[in-house]
Amino acid sequence: MNGAGRGTLPPGDPHHFQLSRRYAFSGADVIVIVGTPFDFRMGYGKRLSPDATVVQIDLDYRTVGKNRDIDLGIVGDAGLVLKAVTEAASGRVNGGASKRKEWLDELRAAEQTALEKRLPNLRSDASPIHPYRLVSEINDFLTEDSIYIGDGGDIVTFSGQVVQPKSPGHWMDPGPLGTLGVGVPFVLAAKQARPTRRSWRSSAMARSPSPAGTSRLSSATTSPSSASSATTPP
Ligand SMILES: Cc1ncc(C[n+]2csc(CCOP(=O)(O)OP(=O)(O)O)c2C)c(N)n1
Numbered sequence: 001m002n003g004a005g006r007g008t009l010p011p012g013d014p015h016h017f018q019l020s021r022r023y024a025f026s027g028a029d030v031i032v033i034v035g036t037p038f039d040f041r042m043g044y045g046k047r048l049s050p051d052a053t054v055v056q057i058d059l060d061y062r063t064v065g066k067n068r069d070i071d072l073g074i075v076g077d078a079g080l081v082l083k084a085v086t087e088a089a090s091g092r093v094n095g096g097a098s099k100r101k102e103w104l105d106e107l108r109a110a111e112q113t114a115l116e117k118r119l120p121n122l123r124s125d126a127s128p129i130h131p132y133r134l135v136s137e138i139n140d141f142l143t144e145d146s147i148y149i150g151d152g153g154d155i156v157t158f159s160g161q162v163v164q165p166k167s168p169g170h171w172m173d174p175g176p177l178g179t180l181g182v183g184v185p186f187v188l189a190a191k192q193a194r195p196t197r198r199s200w201r202s203s204a205m206a207r208s209p210s211p212a213g214t215s216r217l218s219s220a221t222t223s224p225s226s227a228s229s230a231t232t233p234p
């Protein structure tokens with residue numbers, strides 16, 4: 001899942017994977033890309049296995065098949081298209097999820113390996129704080145209603161690997177063009193759209209001339225947005 005899709009599956013869902021996207025792209029037989037362009041996060045399509053059958057669904061016909069050849073393109077509202085596909089496939093799927101168990105287990109193992117690699121930094125007491133520890137601490141504070149807004153380069157990458165928004169629309173980031181500076185306007189917009197929800201903004205503020213191999217992060221702010229009120233969500 002990329003930023004726009006984060007939270008679509010809740011953290012506990014058996015199909016929720018956060019750290020194995022690249023692994024999945026390189027090993028899958030069929031890849032269905034829904035509502036997102038082949039942008040820098042997918043190596044403009046290069047990270048998808050060249051042998052995979054690729055289906056792309058998007059509302060905008062200009063996005064379908066852009067940057068990478070695809071096997072099937074469907075132009076339309078993602079929700080409506082997926083609903084129609086589900087209806088058409090109902091009762092016709094041979095074996096269903098049980099047939100994909102082996103692949104799902106493989107992905108889960110890749111996910112676990114990636115998590116274990118990060119664990120020392122997630123728990124690190126180092127000063128300045130390691131970005132993994134920072135975003136992990138914020139994640140522990142998120143409630144069902146929290147909207148997480150990331151603004152930056154590295155901090156969004158770190159956040160994307162750790163932070164788990166609880167439902168769709170509860171994560172905002174600089175998007176397919178990586179446009180920095182969206183943090184404050186996104187907080188204002190989120191507050192306007194969902195006045196009773198709490199928004200969290202994370203941005204890495206400064207660089208330090210740090211020794212090679214250590215974090216470039218010298219300070220970071222994480223705060224409940226100044227635009228958010230103390231109103232308890234309903
Ligand atoms: C508007 C804009 N200008 C420039 C860039 C190119 N760019 C990508 S990451 C980056 C550095 C960002 O540094 P910082 O805001 O400190 O975030 P961090 O990487 O530390 O999270 C720059 C300049 C961009 N993505 N968007």
Ligand SMILES: [Mg+2]
Nearest residue numbers: 204205206207
């Ligand atoms: Mg920075």
